[in-house]
Amino acid sequence: MxxxxxxxxxxxxxxxxxxxxxxxxxxxxxxxxxxxxxxxxxxxxxxxxxxxxxxxxxxxxxxxxxxxxxxxxxxxxxxxxxxxxxxxxxxxxxxxxxxxxxxxxSLYTQNSFADLKDFDYSKYHPLSEVNAWMEQIAAKYPERVTLFNISSSYEGRTIRAMKIVGKATGSKKPGFFFDGGIHAREWISPATVIYMAAQLIEQYGKNRSITEVVDALDWFILPVFNVDGYNYTWTTNRMWRKTRSKHFNCYGVDPNRNWDWEWCKQGASKDPCSDSYCGPSPFSESEVKGVADFLNAVPGRFRAYIDFHSFSQLWMTPWGYTKDLPPDFPLQNACSAAAVDALTAVHGTKYKYGTLARVIYISSGSSADWTYGAAKIKYSTGVELRDTGKYGFLLPADQIIPSGEETLQGLLAMAKFIVNNP
Ligand SMILES: [Zn+2]
Incomplete structure (x- = not known):
């Protein structure tokens, strides 16, 4: 030719x-x-x-x-x-x-939706559809759901989150914040978070456990934390992990090494090209700074925080930066045990639990260390969802619903525990 x-x-x-x-x-x-x-x-x-x-x-x-x-x-x-x-x-x-x-x-390309009832929870969705889903579910349940903006990303995208409330009791309720998609390529994380948020909203008043925890706590849910990175995995590079800010010749900071707690010590990299680059300074990433400011705005507002990742099937609490145990470890670990028992009871999926540093390895500047150490959120947790490495980041979409079902039971057990053990 x-x-x-x-x-x-x-x-x-x-x-x-x-x-x-x-x-x-x-x-x-x-x-x-x-x-x-x-x-x-x-x-x-x-x-x-x-x-x-x-x-x-x-x-x-x-x-x-x-x-x-x-x-x-x-x-x-x-x-x-x-x-x-x-x-x-x-x-x-x-x-x-x-x-x-x-x-x-081949499974996700024909997957847009016009109406909430057509939203397919068993598929992965790009950021635009996640945002559209939030708008639609908030419009359908106005007394239960409100949307708010946390901040803007490096590339100027809005970071949207939702608040779910039960019936008013006249007194202040403790907050429970959980997020997905801090690492861009871990797609099961936003998918599981979306499934669980939908259950908390739609099963309220129908399912007793859900009604109890939605009435007892105020829920704050951020489905996609790292919006630029997540978008990039859909358009350009499925294996992208970090944010999309530019530093020297390389792109992105690891948003789970950028928090201002023992920042950039062991288990984080100063190399801008590394996948665990801690950034030029703590909270250099507007996404991380935005979430941190939100969590810190009203002291004592939040009692629990979960940062959902994949993969490895682990339920972990602080510290990540040291193998020393924090003062609240006995309660935190009992809470993890309750969550993992409830999770495993659904489909038999086995999870390990313990502190971040002891269960995996020492890492510094991670979300759960800051939310516990600086924001004083006692039940700060990092979860690694399915699987253990057979598919890794490319977990087939037919595992979204099972992952959602089991993780929801872990979440509910954790919520009950923290209500009973403030
Ligand atoms: Zn991760």
């Missing part, structure tokens, strides 16, 4: 595909360190992950705990040999990542 024909064709393809990041031939591997030497090796690889182009989906934490990583096709042989020399035999969980992305895409 003549070059003059090929060039317009390529240009056309560029337009059709919108210059999306492709992951053809990328594989996802799961491996388990069986000794401290192997663990140290993986920790080291993680430090160099940016230059090695290895993307850790699940970081090394302890001996016996699996690690999940994405390896680009051009690096596969080299990394495989390196791992082999260390005694690892990686299990391939995703053979060709682009194929999984394409399959996911």
């Amino acid at each position: 003549a070059l003059s024909i090929i060039t317009p064709l390529l240009l056309l393809l560029g337009v059709v595909y919108g210059q999306r990041e492709r992951y053809k031939g990328h594989q996802v591997w799961r491996l388990t360190p069986k000794s401290l030497t192997q663990l140290e090796y993986l920790d080291n690889l993680r430090q160099k992950s940016h230059t090695k182009e290895v993307d850790f989906w699940k970081d090394p934490s302890s001996v016996g705990r699996p690690v999940v990583l994405r390896v680009p096709s051009k690096r596969r042989n080299e990394i495989y040999i390196e791992l082999g020399l260390q005694g690892f035999v990686p299990e391939v969980t995703i053979k060709d990542l682009q194929q999984n992305i394409d399959e996911e895409e």
Whole structure:
């Protein structure tokens, strides 16, 4: 074919595909360190992950705990040999990542909705549809739901959230705030948050447990925290994690390392190109600063906070920056136990619980540490939703409803616990 024909064709393809990041031939591997030497090796690889182009989906934490990583096709042989020399035999969980992305895409493209009754909770939704859903459900239940803006993102998007209230009691009620989508590619998080918010609204007055907790607490729900990043995963790069601000030659700050509590110490990176970049200063990200200001505006307003992530199936409380236990640990941990018991009872999904630093690894400047340490929200929690690495961030949409059902029971158990144990 003549070059003059090929060039317009390529240009056309560029337009059709919108210059999306492709992951053809990328594989996802799961491996388990069986000794401290192997663990140290993986920790080291993680430090160099940016230059090695290895993307850790699940970081090394302890001996016996699996690690999940994405390896680009051009690096596969080299990394495989390196791992082999260390005694690892990686299990391939995703053979060709682009194929999984394409399959996911084929399910969500025909999925817009005109009316609340057509909103499909078993599908993933782009930001515009999440916002439209909030408008519609607030319009249908005006006595139960109000919408408010938290702040604006780096790229100027509005960060929309909702407040759900039960019947008035004449006295001030403690607040419960939960959010999803702080990390852009963790799509099950906003989807689960949306499902649970809908249940709290629509089952009020029908389901006894829901009615009780909606009457006992004021609920504040932010479905998509990192709006720019989430939008970017839909338009350009499905594997994006951070915000979209620009620092030197790289984009984005890890919004879960940007909080002003033991900021940028162990378990955060000063490298702007790293996926765990803490930012040029604490609260440099308007998204994080906006949520923090909201949580701090009225002292004592909130008793509980959950930041929903994926994946790993963990229910965790402070501290993240140290393995020391905080003074409220016994109550916090009893609360996690109650939540996890209720969650597991629904579909048998197993979760681990404990402090962030002890269950996974030390990280500093994370949301739950700040909400507990600075905003004094006693029941501050970080949750990693499904799964344990088979699909990772590309969790099939048919798991949204089961994830929503079980997590809702965990949430309700937590709400009851905090009402009884202020
Ligand atoms: Zn996350």
